[in-house]
Amino acid sequence: MKADGDILITLTVQFALMSLLALGGANAVVPEMHRQAVELRGWMNERVFTDMFAISQAAPGPNVMLVTLIGYHVAGLAGALVTTFAMCGPTAVLAHFLGRTWDRFRDAPWRVAVQAGVVPISVGLVGASAIVLTQAADHSWLAVAITVATAATAYWTRWNPLWLIGIAGLAGLTGFV
């Protein structure tokens, strides 16, 4: 079972690294997950990746659980455990330590500058996620229309996103997409 061990190590290293680079949360590293899983390592095709992202958005719980789906697809239960731990563990340790020193530096000029410099990067990364996901999911004009309608409704109203997901799923089921 050498191959299995190898893939678990690859998953651990890649996802732990991603978690530490995830400025702005889990959505910031969707493009890197896509690059690793689809483009670089061929763990899944484009369709499976967008399916998994859709499931992670529709299911209860934080969006980061996308990594659990990817891990399971690549290496079963062990893969799911490994990706979830690697994505959620290292930054929690960091948070534990930084949570204690944070208050001391609250008004330090360097901290203000670091924060001001990091925020636009994290928004840019989520923007990159939006680009990668729309390119991957929108194969027809109707799919594009669903993306636009969902984005517009979520931007201008305070509807629960779950309703939008439900309506889109129904539109898909009835064969409009």
Add this chain to the structure above:
Amino acid sequence: MSKTEPEPETAAPRLPGPPIPSHADLFLAFFKITLSGFGGTLPWTRRMFVEEKRWLTAEEFNDVYALCQFLPGPNIVNLTAVFGSRMRGATGAMAAWAGFLIVPFCVMLAAAMLYERYGDVEAVRRVLSGIAPAAAGLIVATVAKMAAPMFRSFGPAPIVLLVTAFAIGLMRWPLLLVLIVIAPVSIALAWARLSQVRR
């Protein structure tokens, strides 16, 4: 803080401070949040911590959350660690972290198994082909909301944002390399701008 003996009767009437949650409290609080966490866990976390248990004031909650947004990694998972650690140290962080992840992990595991088994069924395919573009649309809206205030102000932020989105989203360059280049540049630009403002 964790005084156990009752206040002397003669003491001036004082509002009781918020109780410090035990390890079990931490585990159960986050466990319960994930049970009600359809459509995002943040509002439920705030409600339980600030309004129900009064473990944090609204300001303290905002402060903790600001730190968690600033840290890399999943924000809400970071929040479990920061809060648990402030209340009960490293083991408290672990209790909160585990309480938060157990339900979503099991849900996702079930979803993964169902997907591997039924993902190719025609009806499932159709539903997912409708949900996938909607899920992408939700991210588009999230970005628009976050980016809008940046484009209303002058400074380097909108340019950094666009360059990052271009490099990762369109060019598909590796994240590590892009961050190594752009993070120091962006922080230096922010530093220069802040010292300009301060003068």
